[in-house]
Amino acid sequence: MDTEEVFISGFCRTINGTNTVCCEYEEIEGKRKLVFMDCVFEKCEHHAACLIYKEAREKEQTQAGASYQGK
DSSP: OEEEEEEEEEEEEEEEEEEEEEEEEEEEETTEEEEESSSOOTTTGGGGHHHHHHHHGGGGGOOOTTOOOOO
């Protein structure tokens, strides 16, 4: 199983500044799945409003194995 790394930059409310987060995706049952983020988004108090997390989840919707062109 290949792992694809994607780096997402954006504003992080927790650190009150710009943050770059490494996200790892794997193809599971033909779909791209977010399997790792190098931040603690599960425990973050700003999780619901996090634009970095939102973008990471949106990247799951792109075709598995396809190269993603950032915004």
